[in-house]
Amino acid sequence: MSQYTVPWIEERKYRPRGPARLVVALARLVYRLAAPVLRRFAGVVFFGGVVAVCLIVWLHALVFRLTDAISASAANGPAGTLFGGGLTLAELSAWRSGPGDKGLAVFFAEGLGVFAYLLWPLQFSLLRDLIAMGGVIGFISVIPLYTIWWERKVAGRIQSRLGPMRVGGWHGWAQSPADGLKLICKEDFIPPQGDGALFRLAPYLAFVPAICAFIALPFAGTYVFRDLDVALLFILAMLGIEVLGVIIAGWASNNKWSVYGAMREACQMVSYEIPLGMSLLVPVMMAGALRLTDVAETQRGWFGDWLAWRNPWCFAAFLSYYVASLASCKRAPFDLPESESELVAGFHTEYSGFRWSLFFFAEYAAMFAVSGLAVILFLGAWYGPLPQSWAPTGSGLAAAMVRGLLFDGPIVFILKCAFLLYVQIWIRWTLPRIRIDQVLYACVQVLLPLTMVVLLANTIWLLFDTPDYPLFHAVSRAIHAVLTAIGLALAMAITGLMTYGYLNRRRLVGALAVDHLPGA
Amino acid sequence: MNPYPWLEPVMFYLCAGVALGAAVGIVVSRNIVRSALYLLGTLGGVAGLYFLLHANLLAVIQLIVYAGGTLVLIIFGVMLTSRTPWVRYTPRRGEVVAALLVTAGLLLALLRVFTTTEWSAGARTTAGPAPVADVGTRLLTDYLVPFEVASVLLLVVMIGAAYLARPEK
Numbered sequence: 001m002s003q004y005t006v007p008w009i010e011e012r013k014y015r016p017r018g019p020a021r022l023v024v025a026l027a028r029l030v031y032r033l034a035a036p037v038l039r040r041f042a043g044v045v046f047f048g049g050v051v052a053v054c055l056i057v058w059l060h061a062l063v064f065r066l067t068d069a070i071s072a073s074a075a076n077g078p079a080g081t082l083f084g085g086g087l088t089l090a091e092l093s094a095w096r097s098g099p100g101d102k103g104l105a106v107f108f109a110e111g112l113g114v115f116a117y118l119l120w121p122l123q124f125s126l127l128r129d130l131i132a133m134g135g136v137i138g139f140i141s142v143i144p145l146y147t148i149w150w151e152r153k154v155a156g157r158i159q160s161r162l163g164p165m166r167v168g169g170w171h172g173w174a175q176s177p178a179d180g181l182k183l184i185c186k187e188d189f190i191p192p193q194g195d196g197a198l199f200r201l202a203p204y205l206a207f208v209p210a211i212c213a214f215i216a217l218p219f220a221g222t223y224v225f226r227d228l229d230v231a232l233l234f235i236l237a238m239l240g241i242e243v244l245g246v247i248i249a250g251w252a253s254n255n256k257w258s259v260y261g262a263m264r265e266a267c268q269m270v271s272y273e274i275p276l277g278m279s280l281l282v283p284v285m286m287a288g289a290l291r292l293t294d295v296a297e298t299q300r301g302w303f304g305d306w307l308a309w310r311n312p313w314c315f316a317a318f319l320s321y322y323v324a325s326l327a328s329c330k331r332a333p334f335d336l337p338e339s340e341s342e343l344v345a346g347f348h349t350e351y352s353g354f355r356w357s358l359f360f361f362a363e364y365a366a367m368f369a370v371s372g373l374a375v376i377l378f379l380g381a382w383y384g385p386l387p388q389s390w391a392p393t394g395s396g397l398a399a400a401m402v403r404g405l406l407f408d409g410p411i412v413f414i415l416k417c418a419f420l421l422y423v424q425i426w427i428r429w430t431l432p433r434i435r436i437d438q439v440l441y442a443c444v445q446v447l448l449p450l451t452m453v454v455l456l457a458n459t460i461w462l463l464f465d466t467p468d469y470p471l472f473h474a475v476s477r478a479i480h481a482v483l484t485a486i487g488l489a490l491a492m493a494i495t496g497l498m499t500y501g502y503l504n505r506r507r508l509v510g511a512l513a514v515d516h517l518p519g520a
Numbered sequence: 521m522n523p524y525p526w527l528e529p530v531m532f533y534l535c536a537g538v539a540l541g542a543a544v545g546i547v548v549s550r551n552i553v554r555s556a557l558y559l560l561g562t563l564g565g566v567a568g569l570y571f572l573l574h575a576n577l578l579a580v581i582q583l584i585v586y587a588g589g590t591l592v593l594i595i596f597g598v599m600l601t602s603r604t605p606w607v608r609y610t611p612r613r614g615e616v617v618a619a620l621l622v623t624a625g626l627l628l629a630l631l632r633v634f635t636t637t638e639w640s641a642g643a644r645t646t647a648g649p650a651p652v653a654d655v656g657t658r659l660l661t662d663y664l665v666p667f668e669v670a671s672v673l674l675l676v677v678m679i680g681a682a683y684l685a686r687p688e689k
Contacts, residue, residue, distance in 0.1 A: 126524065198554065229652055233580040240588025244560060244595065251553060251599055263596075270592055290652050 042170035053142075054411065058404075060135065061223065064128055132225055136214050144364035145176040151425045157505065158429045186353035194254030194350070202252055203351070203358035206245025210365035213238040217372050218292050219410040220382040231292040232284065235373060236277060239328060239366060243269045246347050249359070253350035261346030264336050264436050271440060272327040272334075275320055275447040282317035282458050283307045283377040296381030300388060303491075306380035309483040311476075313458035318378040320451050325370040327439065329363060332428040336436055371420035375413060379420075382413040385491075423494075532572055539565025552607050556595045563587045577652050 016024045038045060121127055149164065153171065156163030168174025190196050216231040218224035228234055243266050250262020286307055287295040299305050308318040327334040336346075348359045375381060384407045391407040392399040404411055434442070464472045542561025549555045563586045570579035611619070659667050 195551070195553070198557070201557075228576060230576045230580050233577070233584065237580045237583035237588060240584055241560075243588065243592055244557075247592070247595055247599070248553075248557065259599075263600075266592060266596065270589070273588070288653070 038168065042168055042173060046170065046173045057135065057410070060131070063122060064132075065222075129225075136225060137211060140211055140214055140365045140368075141361065143368050144361045145180065147364045147367070147421055147425075148179075148360070149173065149176045150422075151428075154422070154425045155429045157501070158426075180357065183353050183357045188355075189350070189352050191252075191254045191350050195252040198248050198252035199350075200355075202245050202249035203355045203362070204245070205248060206242050206362040207358045207365075209238040209241040209245075210362045210369065213366070213369045216292070217369060218296070218376065218381075219372075219413050220408070221293060221296075223410045224293065227291065227293055229289075229291050232280060232290045232295075232373070232377075235369060236273070236280070239369065240270075240273060242362060242366060245359075245362070249351065250347035253347070255350055258347050258349050261336075261349070265330060265347060267436070268334060268336065268439055268443075269328050269330070271443045272324045272447075275443065275451045276324040276328055278448075278451040278455055279317040279321040279324065280373070280377060281455055282311075282314055285458060285462065286310065286314065292376050292381075296376050296383070299380045300383055302387035303380070303385040303488065304480070304484040305383075306378065306487070308378040309487045310480055311458060311461060312479060312483065313454045313461060314378070315483055316450070316454045317458070318374070320447055320454065321378070322374060324443075324447060325374065326424065326427065327443070329367050329370060329424075331367065331424055333431040333434050334439055335428070335433060336439065367421060367424060368417060371417045371424070372413070374420055375416045379416055382410060383408055384412050528572065532569070535565045535568030535572065537565075538562075539569070550606055550608070552598050552602055553595070556591070556598045559594065560587060560591055563591060577655055 122131075149172070152175070153163035164172025164175035166172055167178050190199055213235045215225045216228045216234045218227065218231070246265045246269075247262045250258040250260075250265075253259075283295055284290060287298045289295060295307075299307055303309075307314050309315065326332075330336075348356055351359065386406060388407060391403050403409065406412070461476070465476045467473055539562050542558045542565060545558035546555045546562065549558060563582065567579045567582045567587070570576075570582060
């Protein structure tokens, strides 16, 4: 090394003082013990984590249903205690050892005694609500983490590179938690001339409505926090309030480029709310309810019963909803608000650390919410593509697992949402960004007239599509069959392309593949 | 059968407190952008009160139209037209006297209304949440004329806005 050094190389290494020494030593020890194990079994840990989370959710659902059943069958009804719970420990143990069909909960009753007593605090619906809300918030916090990882991998593959590969071992699965830790440790910079209180408020104005949208979003028939009768409008309202967070973020940064990004974003999001809402009216018309569980109920059946294929207008509404939802989530090709190569980072230029990551949580949570809406309203909600009559009946564990994975359940819903998220990521890294005037042209002069025509045509179609007009009804059923065939062809084409790309992933990358990197 | 009857007064005071506190904030704040944001608090508090009255449809319409639409426009207008957000308004003595008189008159009227109304605690005539389908049917049968008048009004507003925003020749 030459005798000329730069100041930051001469800075001293970080030496912890006081109680921090113990924490740092402990962290280093944990890392040294866990890292080799984690690196070897990284794939197992990742997938094991996913399976464990699914099992925990299933267990919670089971326990909640059990407490409901016990409270309902309680002999003397809930007493008037402060928190509304009724059964004492004595009554619970009497139920446990008493007669009666307990179904799958038999291992609670006859297994370890302590589990039966864990049911006592779960009688209070307030506590169950708190646990469920904690679960929802946990889900919303994990989804952005792994969507960002997945996006970086997909982006890498589309660009003939690999994406994160090192952190955590197997394909960089720990990249997102590592980034999260880094972001928490960053300097909390507030622009001194900007509005400090509003600067601090803005990320929460963007993130909290995204969480609130999940209050009304059902994951399966009974897996919904509150089954609102205006669930669809509630989710639209929450996605509309997010606009305010972005505007205030741009304003409070005291940075004219942030204000440009914020204004563009507000303009875009508010304009695209109109075609969004109007295309959502089409499945509401088909189902006759704003309650999302009712709309899902009309799609119970097989692939052909999904609302997207029933009507050429429903199909058009699905496509226009998807485009409008891309614009409302600020995803490319409508990602001018971020414009990573134009405005540095748009409205969140001045944000660093955890405040920045809150914006990204909000964006990915909103992506999941709009994908969830698309799945529920157009793509068969939580019902699988195979006919429901093929589902194994019976209360055994294997039958329940097959039903949950293939036919009817939250896992089917999450898989479908994941597919739509993948399509969003795919579109983002394929299409170029369009200018703000082109964005508004597309909204007002293309999508809006299209949605109006679709809405009107659907109304008239539904008037005539009854057995009273047999010719029209026959034609409509033929069109329904054709659309189902088109849908099947599309699904198989996309799945085929994905499989082909995965199987040939080395060959497609070509000379750029380097085999000595971990995870190759 | 409500297991938590004590929850409703708590939520009422919470929502009402937020709405009132935010309303006071709008008036008291010196920063015009912050005043516009306090309006969000008021609208949210009122939406909460609608939810407490089981008027779900009205509450979400309040959030969509007011909080997501009108408030965004107000914030746009405030942000793009104010040279500085910190406004300093010194009223003249005549204006202060006029404001006090009008406020006193309004206060007396409100107090009279409060003291002469029948506030029967707990007795509510709402039979529960109104089904959305019901509201829709009534809008198109019993209340068709107000519905059409409102849509004509909206059309007039849109035409006026398009005319005012036309590009200069």
